[in-house]
Amino acid sequence: MNGPQDLGGQMGFGPIAPEKDEPYFHAEWEKRALGVTLCAGAMGHWNIDESRHARESLHPADYYSSSYYEIWIKALETLLKRHGFVTPDELLVGRALGGDMRPKRVLQADDVPAMLARGGPCDRPVGAPARFKASDRVRTKNFHPEGHTRLPRYARDKVGVIDAVREGFVFPDTNAHGRGEHPQWVYTVIFDSYEIWGEGADPTLTVSIDAWESYLEPA
Amino acid sequence: MAARVRALETILTQKGLIDPAAIDVIVETYETKIGPRNGARVVAKAWSDPEFAEWLKRDATAAIASLGYTGRQGEHMQAVFNTPQQHNMVVCTLCSCYPWSVLGLPPVWYKSPPYRSRAVIDPRGVLAEFGVTLPAETKIRVWDSTAELRYLVVPMRPAGTEGWSEEDLADLVTRDSMIGTGLAKEAA
Numbered sequence: 001m002n003g004p005q006d007l008g009g010q011m012g013f014g015p016i017a018p019e020k021d022e023p024y025f026h027a028e029w030e031k032r033a034l035g036v037t038l039c040a041g042a043m044g045h046w047n048i049d050e051s052r053h054a055r056e057s058l059h060p061a062d063y064y065s066s067s068y069y070e071i072w073i074k075a076l077e078t079l080l081k082r083h084g085f086v087t088p089d090e091l092l093v094g095r096a097l098g099g100d101m102r103p104k105r106v107l108q109a110d111d112v113p114a115m116l117a118r119g120g121p122c123d124r125p126v127g128a129p130a131r132f133k134a135s136d137r138v139r140t141k142n143f144h145p146e147g148h149t150r151l152p153r154y155a156r157d158k159v160g161v162i163d164a165v166r167e168g169f170v171f172p173d174t175n176a177h178g179r180g181e182h183p184q185w186v187y188t189v190i191f192d193s194y195e196i197w198g199e200g201a202d203p204t205l206t207v208s209i210d211a212w213e214s215y216l217e218p219a
Numbered sequence: 220m221a222a223r224v225r226a227l228e229t230i231l232t233q234k235g236l237i238d239p240a241a242i243d244v245i246v247e248t249y250e251t252k253i254g255p256r257n258g259a260r261v262v263a264k265a266w267s268d269p270e271f272a273e274w275l276k277r278d279a280t281a282a283i284a285s286l287g288y289t290g291r292q293g294e295h296m297q298a299v300f301n302t303p304q305q306h307n308m309v310v311c312t313l314c315s316c317y318p319w320s321v322l323g324l325p326p327v328w329y330k331s332p333p334y335r336s337r338a339v340i341d342p343r344g345v346l347a348e349f350g351v352t353l354p355a356e357t358k359i360r361v362w363d364s365t366a367e368l369r370y371l372v373v374p375m376r377p378a379g380t381e382g383w384s385e386e387d388l389a390d391l392v393t394r395d396s397m398i399g400t401g402l403a404k405e406a407a
């Protein structure tokens with residue numbers, strides 16, 4: 001979706017202002033926010049693509065005025081409501097009001113190291129051979145789907161070159177919406193700065209994205 | 220927000236959906252076990268051991284796993300090597316993709332709109348904010364992590380470090396140098 005998350009090339013956000021010796025967390029609640037998000041995800045009722053889509057579906061004004069952990073929590077409330085684990089009333093009063101949803105899994109403390117070490121690999125076998133090979137010229141799709149996609153706006157309808165053929169990965173555009181994993185080949189596609197930014201582009205710059213095969217056409 | 224997160228944790232705990240002790244372990248892991256020191260060891264080994272560097276270039280996931288760094292947000296790794304001709308910088312314009320297994324949790328600036336918006340269009344301006352000025356002719360390659368590949372920048376080895384141990388070399392490898400918004404520290 002053309003949402004607030006799609007930031008590449010936008011302007012006006014001010015300085016980056018890196019913090020010297022930044023701590024991992026800036027408040028106690030951020031620690032809990034990280035943990036609650038991971039534990040709730042470990043129940044196994046949604047995937048990373050659906051989570052990302054819940055975050056980018058925040059109202060743009062809300063997205064831009066929230067810190068990243070705030071974005072996580074707001075999106076997590078949406079996911080928990082959507083999947084029937086909490087009700088709006090419960091969020092209002094701050095305690096459980098009944099209901100008996102059994103999750104697929106409950107992450108126990110002892111299992112955390114193994115869960116983190118395992119992660120969530122998204123490589124999958126793809127039935128067909130890769131359509132493109134390194135050095136092929138490709139044009140990215142021009143589209144504006146209302147759902148989730150990982151093709152940023154700045155890189156749509158641009159001609160680039162396949163830098164590397166990667167692996168078969170779960171396709172986020174369907175997976176985010178419960179429409180299946182439909183794995184596709186993923187490629188690193190490299191673009192000249194002028195192709196993307198035109199007049200005034202930094203001539204020493206190249207930008208690459210990782211693109212699923214259906215984002216690409218031969219050029 | 221503190222009250223809101225507490226409420227959420229309370230509800231989920233009362234319903235038996237989460238175990239608060241698991242949260243404690245997750246937090247402790249990312250505060251004490253998984254951080255940029257992991258990545259620094261990878262880089263130091265690549266500087267010291269040409270065979271490892273070759274492996275890291277070819278199959279970063281396996282090479283990094285051989286040092287014990289695997290898992291969440293590091294399942295599919297790619298290492299990109301800075302050279303005198305090309306500087307590499309990593310961003311996630313669409314969210315906050317970051318190689319947790321080797322760098323730990325991302326800093327706030329990495330997840331925030333100023334960096335995510337500018338890295339792909341004005342990397343030299345970004346670098347200037349980090350106090351880095353590259354020669355005008357150096358090529359800059361910005362890697363936008365739009366899929367599940369996670370990128371680790373291998374900065375150039377500082378001059379005057381011949382014969383250093385991997386532990387000492389690792390001390391020169393900063394988090395930012397592995398994102399590409401910094402360079403390795405100079406030999407003292």
